[in-house]
Amino acid sequence: MTTPPEGAPGGTPGGVPDSTSKPSDEKLPGKQPPAGEPAGEPTPDDQASLPARLGEERLEEPVARTGMFGVTTTGDTSGYGRLQVHRPPLPAAEPPYGGYFDAIARGLGSALQADGVDFNDAIERVTTDFGELTFYLRRVHLVAVMDKLLHDPDLRFEIFGGVSGVHYPGDVGRELHAVYHLASITHNRRVRLEVAAPDADPHIPSVTSVYPAANWHERETWDFFGIIFDGHPALTRIEMPDDWPGHPQRKDYPLGGIPVEYRGTKVPPPDERRSYS
């Protein structure tokens, strides 16, 4: 299995792959054909999840990490020092998404259409991994989408589940992610929204005008990640002291700590211990 089968995605070397350019018959990695189907000739779909095919795809992605066992100095007796691990391709689901996910996508699509916004313009990627629906939004459309999700009778996501920041220093150009979890009591549904902003321009519109309860959550995300929520009524630190330098949950912010003596030997602080990932 050295030649990739027909229809292998081109990919964009060195950059973030545009998942929308992938052919629509592309299966998600790890997605297995339903059990009970008669075993026959492997179709291109089946081959999509073969390890060799996945390995080929992965080579086109940027390098996620090098080496292994946390060895950074000489004395690499493991032989893994020059290992390069590429990031797995970003998953993207194609409709139908299954279950109530389609109802949400349709409802949001038509609600946005009424305002003259195209669904594919606002949402760059959709995933349904692990049975959870995620919309990856372009940040300019965040408030409009939130507004529809709360107020449209077909959507009605009343419960704001907080903002969770995630820092991906390796995701160049979109290092800072803000993840929103919403729940609908009316329809008993859940959805997750994810927006990204570059480190150089860490601005994401505030959703406090739609969800007043986002107030503290956005302050927390500003405090810990340095994401500036434009339009927030009072974006101040909430957990750290007001004069604290830096944003502690970012990956470039050290954990800190001192070596601790234990039974005659020194145990280094947690972020200086050997790590395996």
Place this chain on the structure above:
Amino acid sequence: MSSTDTHATPGATDAEADATEGRVYNLAGGDWDDVVTDDTDRGFNEQIVVNMGPQHPSTHGVLRLILTLEGETVTDARASIGYLHTGIEKSMEYRTWTQGTTFITRADYLTPMFNEATYCLGVERLLGIEDRIPERAQIIRVLMLELNRISSHLGGIGPFGLELGATTIFLQGVRFRENVLDLFELITGLRMNHAFIRPGGVAQDLPAGGLEAIRDFLRKAPKWIADLRKLIDSNAVFIARTKGIAYLDLEGCMALGVTGPILRATGLPWDLRKSQPVMGYETYEFDVPTTDTCDTYGRYLIRMLEIEQSLRIVEQCVERLADRASVANDPWLIQDAKIGWPARLSLGPDGMGPSPEHIAHIMGQSMEALIHHFKLVTEGFRVPVGQAYVPVESPKGELGCHVVSDGGTRPYRAHLRDPSFHHMQAVSMMCEGGNLADVIPAIASIDPVIGGVDR
């Protein structure tokens, strides 16, 4: 102490300080009326800004409230938090997935089991092992969660009484709660901070005599509840301090995304155990109590009624565990040697640790077993790339953990959506326009735990 010592500008005279800071009153003693009556410049409606906390005994930990008062009326209430921020989420990024339970259990320290449960459910979803969790583990989880719900509600009701000046309510509530903590100690070895629920199941089986101890508790608990309700429910002072106080109706709850007892006190029976059940909650019989008073008293009543429902669930768990007593080799941790960690635990004289049989096996019989044990303990297991959010209905509302993995052996990010943090935002809405004294029942009715708010 002369009044010059009290000015923000050191050494400033009263006149200078009054010009820059506003009038400063020295309250070293005496009557407030004497202080202000000879002060003709002061209007009657002057606002006073008061700091309540962070060390005030009624602030459930170290919460600071900045209250603007007009007489005794609160015109502005702002909560200030962060005094108990310990960086739990950051620390978890430097430990293995299993070690993460040790940290997250300490977030909201009155609901440790719920913190562990939502985290572990997220990790299990990422691992794709949700269907492979042993039945016994799920029953023990539900059992522990419901016992924890009882202890958390009692930890809310008891101190609530104390804050209103009723020491008896506090002592009776805490005495009742002690019995739940005794059960925890018997089962997990610890009264708090258990790290008992682990990715893949629970740390260990119920000990010998565990079921009998729970049965004994179930026999006595209804009387304790009845006594508590007799003490509180129709107490004239308690009713005067709680009925119609801190009113937040359904509209307000919806606008603020409030869940838990506060939402159920508006009459909406929203409970994740019913609407989005995990861990087999759909197979248990229980009711979701509601009231429509939208006030502090209603929230108290919901908690009391939920304790009764939790006892029902605990009873069903005990029945199921008793029925499974005859099942041979009934595991409580996933039967997957790559995930089920630690390999085998037992309670020794110096606490919980690997069982003597396991030590004998890895140290004396099998080199491969030793290597495996070493790898699993020091390196941990890898979790596939992705993110998950599996909320549970904690005693305080929707508690969820956003778990992100980059495919490594450590959480890339774990964020706790804590209901206390979320609900503290409702303090302004509940307190403004009310009496200063009503701020205390308002906060108590949210039942915040600052460990969870600040993490």
